[in-house]
Amino acid sequence: MLKLLSGSRAMVALLTQLKDFSIESDLTTADKLISFKLPKSVLPRSLLKQEYFLQSATDEYVIKEINFSDEDFYEVFGKLNLDSLRGKAYLTYETESVTLSTVLTEITADTGWTFQQVDANTKLRTLRLNNVSVYQIILECCAVYGCEVWFDTLNRVVRFYTRRGLDRGAYVYSELNLRDRDYQSDTYELATRLYPYGKDGLSIASVNSGLEYIDNTQFTTKIIERKLVDDRYTNAQSLYEDAVSILDVLSKPRVSFRVDVMNLAASRPEYNILDFQLGDMVRVFDKTNQFTDIQRIVRLVKYPLTPEKNKADFSNSPVKYSGNSSKQIADLGQILTSTKAELNEAIDQVTALVMNGETGNVVMRYNEENQPYEILIMDTADINTATRVWRWNMSGLSYSASGYSGPYTTAITMDGQIVANFITTGILSADRIAAHSLTAEKLVTGTITAESGVIADLAITTAKIAVGAITTALIETGAVETAQIADGSITDAKIVGMTANKITAGTIDAANINVINLNADSLTVGTINGQRIEDGAISADKLAAGAVTAEKVAVGAISADHLANGSITSEKIAEGAIKESQVNWSTHLLF
Numbered sequence: 001m002l003k004l005l006s007g008s009r010a011m012v013a014l015l016t017q018l019k020d021f022s023i024e025s026d027l028t029t030a031d032k033l034i035s036f037k038l039p040k041s042v043l044p045r046s047l048l049k050q051e052y053f054l055q056s057a058t059d060e061y062v063i064k065e066i067n068f069s070d071e072d073f074y075e076v077f078g079k080l081n082l083d084s085l086r087g088k089a090y091l092t093y094e095t096e097s098v099t100l101s102t103v104l105t106e107i108t109a110d111t112g113w114t115f116q117q118v119d120a121n122t123k124l125r126t127l128r129l130n131n132v133s134v135y136q137i138i139l140e141c142c143a144v145y146g147c148e149v150w151f152d153t154l155n156r157v158v159r160f161y162t163r164r165g166l167d168r169g170a171y172v173y174s175e176l177n178l179r180d181r182d183y184q185s186d187t188y189e190l191a192t193r194l195y196p197y198g199k200d201g202l203s204i205a206s207v208n209s210g211l212e213y214i215d216n217t218q219f220t221t222k223i224i225e226r227k228l229v230d231d232r233y234t235n236a237q238s239l240y241e242d243a244v245s246i247l248d249v250l251s252k253p254r255v256s257f258r259v260d261v262m263n264l265a266a267s268r269p270e271y272n273i274l275d276f277q278l279g280d281m282v283r284v285f286d287k288t289n290q291f292t293d294i295q296r297i298v299r300l301v302k303y304p305l306t307p308e309k310n311k312a313d314f315s316n317s318p319v320k321y322s323g324n325s326s327k328q329i330a331d332l333g334q335i336l337t338s339t340k341a342e343l344n345e346a347i348d349q350v351t352a353l354v355m356n357g358e359t360g361n362v363v364m365r366y367n368e369e370n371q372p373y374e375i376l377i378m379d380t381a382d383i384n385t386a387t388r389v390w391r392w393n394m395s396g397l398s399y400s401a402s403g404y405s406g407p408y409t410t411a412i413t414m415d416g417q418i419v420a421n422f423i424t425t426g427i428l429s430a431d432r433i434a435a436h437s438l439t440a441e442k443l444v445t446g447t448i449t450a451e452s453g454v455i456a457d458l459a460i461t462t463a464k465i466a467v468g469a470i471t472t473a474l475i476e477t478g479a480v481e482t483a484q485i486a487d488g489s490i491t492d493a494k495i496v497g498m499t500a501n502k503i504t505a506g507t508i509d510a511a512n513i514n515v516i517n518l519n520a521d522s523l524t525v526g527t528i529n530g531q532r533i534e535d536g537a538i539s540a541d542k543l544a545a546g547a548v549t550a551e552k553v554a555v556g557a558i559s560a561d562h563l564a565n566g567s568i569t570s571e572k573i574a575e576g577a578i579k580e581s582q583v584n585w586s587t588h589l590l591f
Contacts, residue, residue, distance in 0.1 A: 001014055001015065001016060002014070002015040002018070002036075002054050002055065002056055003015075003054065003055040003056075004043075004047075004048070004052060004053070004054060005052060005053040005054075005055060006052055006053075007049075007051055007052060007053075009053065012047050012052065013043055013047065015036075015038060015042070015043070015054075016042070017038070017039050017042055018036045018037065018038060018305065019036065019037040019038075019039075019073065020035070020036060020037050020303075020384050021035075021036040021037075021303065021304055021305050021306075022034070022035055022036070022301055022302065022303050022304075022309075022384075023056075023301075023302050023304065024299070024300070024301045024302075024405065025278045025299070025300045025301075025302075026278075026298070026299050027148065027164065027278060027279060027298045027299070028298070028299075029139070030138075030139070030142075030148075030149045030150065030151055031079060031080050031082070031151075032059060032061070032079070032080045033077070033078070033079055033405050034054065034056075034061045034076075034077070034078045034079070035075070035076065035077045035078075035405065036076055037070070037073040037074065037075055037076070038073060038074045038076060039072060039073055039074075040072060040073060040074060041072075043074075045068070045074075045368075048063075048066060048074060048076070049063070049066075050063050050064060050065070050066060051063060051064075053081060054078055055154070058154070059080060059153050059154065060080070060081045060153040060154055061078035061079060061080055061081055061153075062078055062079060062080075062081045062083060063076060063077070063078045064077055064078055064079055065077040065078075067365065067367075068366075068367065068368035069365055069366035069367065069368075069370075077405070080151055080153050081153050082135055082151060082153070084111045084112050084113065085111055085113060085133065085134045085135040085138070085151075085158075086133050086134070086135045087133070088107075088110070088111055088133060088134045089131070089132065089133045089134075090129070090131075090132055090133075090134075090137070091130070091131060092129070092130050092131075093107075093127060093129045093130075093132060093137055094127060094128050094129070095125075095126060095127045096126050096234070097124040097125070097126055097234055097235065098124060098125070098126075099121070099122060099123070099124060100117065100121045100123065100125075100141055100145045100147070100160065101117065101121075103127065103137070103141055104138075104141070104158070104160075107134045107137050107138070108134065108158065111134060112156055113156045113157065113158055114156065114157050114158070115157065115158040115159070115160065116157055116158070116159045116160070117160050118159050118160060118161050119147070119160070119161050119162040119163075121145055121146075121147055121160065121162070123145050123146070123238060124235060124238060125144045125145055125232065125233075125238065126144075126199075126232040126233070126234055127140060127141070127144060127232065128231075128232060138158060141160075142160075144232060146162070146242065146245065147160045147161060147162055148160070148161050148162070148163055148164045148279070149161070149164075150164060163279070164278065164279035165277060165278060165279020165280040165281065165296065165297065166277075166279075166280055166281070167280070167281040168276060168280060170276040170280060170282045170283070184254075184255070185253055185254065185255045186253065186254055187253045187254070188254075189250060189254065190219070190220075190224055190250065190251065190252075190253065191224050191225070191226035191247065191250040191251060192215060192216055192217050192219075192220060192221075192222060192223055192224045192247075192251050193213050193214070193215050193223050193224065193225045193226070194213060194214055194216075194225075194226055194227070194228055194243055194246065194247040194250065195212055195213045195225065195226070195227045195228065196213075196214075196227075196228040196230075196233075196239050196240070196242075196243035196246075197227070197228065197229050197230075197239075198230060198231060198232070198233030198234060198235075198236075198239045199231040199232070199233060199234050200231075202233060202234065202236060202239060203236070203239075204236050204239055204240040204243065205236075206236050207236045207237050207240050208240055213225075214240070214243055214244060214247055215247075216247045216248060216250075216251035217251070218248075218251050218252055219251055219252045219253065226250065228243060228246060254315075255293065255295070255315070276297060276312075277297070277300070278297055278298075278299075278300045279296065279297060279298075280296070280297050281294055281295070281296055282294070282295055282296070282297060282312075282314065284314065295314035295315065296314060296315060297312050297313070297314060298313050298314065298315045299312065299313035300312050300313075360377045360378060360379060360390075361377070361378050361379070361380060361381040361386075362375065362376070362377055363375075363376040363377075363378060363381060363383065364376075373393060373394075374391065374392065374393040375391075375392045375393070376389060376390065376391055376392075376404070377389070377390040377392075378390070378404075383404045384404075386403060386404060387401065387402065387403055388400070388401055389403060389404050391404070391408065394414060395413060395414055396411055396412050396413035396414050397411065397412050398410065398411035398412075398413075399411070
């Protein structure tokens with residue numbers, strides 16, 4: 001039973017007599033889709049409108065589509081009521097090494113929602129997003145912080161788990177409750193060695209014994225290298241921890257399958273152990289295909305009124321939330337090329353597929369005025385049972401391999417968009433390549449040359465040149481002139497040799513030089529005067545014999561103190577030099 005509420009949440013009706021009532025849950029979106037048929041005799045059309053609300057015992061939905069083409073029934077489609085989370089948008093949202101709690105506190109403000117971390121998560125991570133809603137940020141958080149989410153729409157609480165679901169001991173057995181199956185298993189993405197890199201080339205070498213890679217040979221000992229590049233990582237330890245988890249998945253075959261499961265637990269209490277929910281671990285025993293494994297339920301379609309129709313998708317691959325698209329996992333050395341031969345081959349394959357296609361079922365859909373508004377081409381005539389669906393209306397042409405409700409993975413829409421993930425060959429113009437998505441490792445070595453015209457004039461600035469990149473071999477002879485040398489940049493260590501004739505002006509401080517072998521020929525005449533000679537500097541051994549002549553001795557310069565005793569002999573006294581006034585008669589009496 002469902003409650004129907006108006007846009008103001010007033011009670012409108014209790015909906016009964018539902019037909020084809022189903023609820024589809026998906027781990028990758030954490031969303032639920034509800035659909036059913038309602039007899040027109042039960043409710044007037046005026047009381048059933050888009051954007052009205054539906055409440056079950058566990059969830060609240062908002063009606064998104066109502067089809068009136070059936071003569072006796074309304075067809076109603078809805079989604080979980082996450083409107084306040086989808087309606088709050090950010091042009092840009094960026095964080096740098098913060099916890100999950102920090103992000104959630106900020107983005108849930110003013111939304112009417114709260115959050116609960118059921119399992120602790122203290123990881124520090126970085127987000128860089130553009131043009132996103134709160135709902136999209138939450139999914140990105142699941143991808144970045146390694147958690148899973150459940151939207152409790154009745155209580156408006158976003159609950160985060162390390163891993164949703166339980167291991168209840170449930171099992172699927174081919175001779176009991178397994179009715180049909182569609183297996184897929186491959187090793188296309190198998191890898192045993194992973195090179196993880198973060199922002200600015202951050203590697204795990206500092207926390208991994210100097211190695212930039214990790215190995216996991218749980219399935220094969222072959223070395224198959226892959227590269228993980230995610231510039232949101234700024235911490236080597238965080239990068240290492242997540243890389244280990246990623247390689248644990250990549251290093252074993254991918255296994256997934258869709259099964260039709262008979263829900264015995266809903267009809268017989270003794271089979272309660274066979275009950276399972278989204279995210280649960282289930283043991284699969286397929287005797288026919290000799291297959292035994294433990295798988296996880298990643299998608300569940302429940303029919304509350306007819307549980308025998310329940311379907312489930314199992315997989316051992318990790319849940320890929322929308323945020324995972326920013327992670328780039330690529331083969332080392334992989335080169336993406338498009339050649340004319342490949343294009344012709346693709347054209348031939350498509351032509352053969354269309355010309356030899358299997359028969360489908362064309363169904364016209366009508367609006368309330370009984371006018372056709374949509375063409376469906378399906379593998380069955382019933383919209384509720386069809387798996388492969390082509391849907392063509394005014395919005396575009398699209399294809400789903402998962403039924404009418406999608407997702408539609410191939411599409412050409414009315415605004416001219418083509419789903420880019422499915423472009424396999426041909427020409428891709430530059431404006432179709434996402435900004436910053438073409439990294440250096442995607443370019444073939446040697447393809448960017450001066451002649452290619454790829455490098456614009458003046459495009460290489462100082463910031464683009466790595467430290468130490470300009471070596472001697474790259475500098476042309478004579479290229480460095482006076483104008484290229486900054487003032488004061490030539491130190492003594494840079495000067496190999498210098499001659500005296502290079503010194504043209506200025507002052508050389510004697511305190512800064514040592515002079516050797518300075519001879520008289522090197523001195524300018526008259527440059528050494530009395531002021532240049534230190535007192536007592538000229539000793540007797542510095543004077544040449546006969547150098548002191550009479551004219552060199554100043555008048556009166558030699559006093560009695562300078563004469564040695566007995567140095568004036570009779571021959572030194574000129575005739576008539578001693579007069580009466582020079583004689584002390586009191587001490588020199590002749591008688």
